[in-house]
Amino acid sequence: MAENKPIEQPITVWFIGFWLIASQSGQIVGLFGLLATIDLDYSGAMANWSSPRIAFAAVNALLRTMCGIGILRGWPWSRILYAATAPAMMLVFRSVSEMRPDQTDRALQLQLVSYLVFLFLLFRPRANAWFAAKAWQLRRSPHAMEPDEGEIAA
8 A cells, every 4th residue: 555655845946946045135135235325326336227227136036036935835836937937037137237248148148057957957757746746735725715605614
């Protein structure tokens, strides 16, 4: 008789979720510092931060952090959100970046390689099984959704 052993989170999924959160923490702290001092100092590095760059950095940090938390928690939509928004963020980065074009290209190449590796790892059979098990738990959770009219709440 086979035991119903819970599926453990693959270490690669944990790493990706952690990386998405950790990689944005510096950007979030920098944004708060920048927004706190932007009106006080218009010289140096502060002058290079245009409104589109600030908006991009904020949206990117929010999306990546949300995806990272969702991936760590096993929320099935989080890996789909990452898969859908990361390429869009790369394209926007290209248009708002104020780096030299060769630096921007190198940064995008690194982002693209990490994106493809993350996608490969997030959609492996073991990761699929873990996300499916978490989705099943979410559907079965008494707080996940209200009972239908025809269902009797136990």
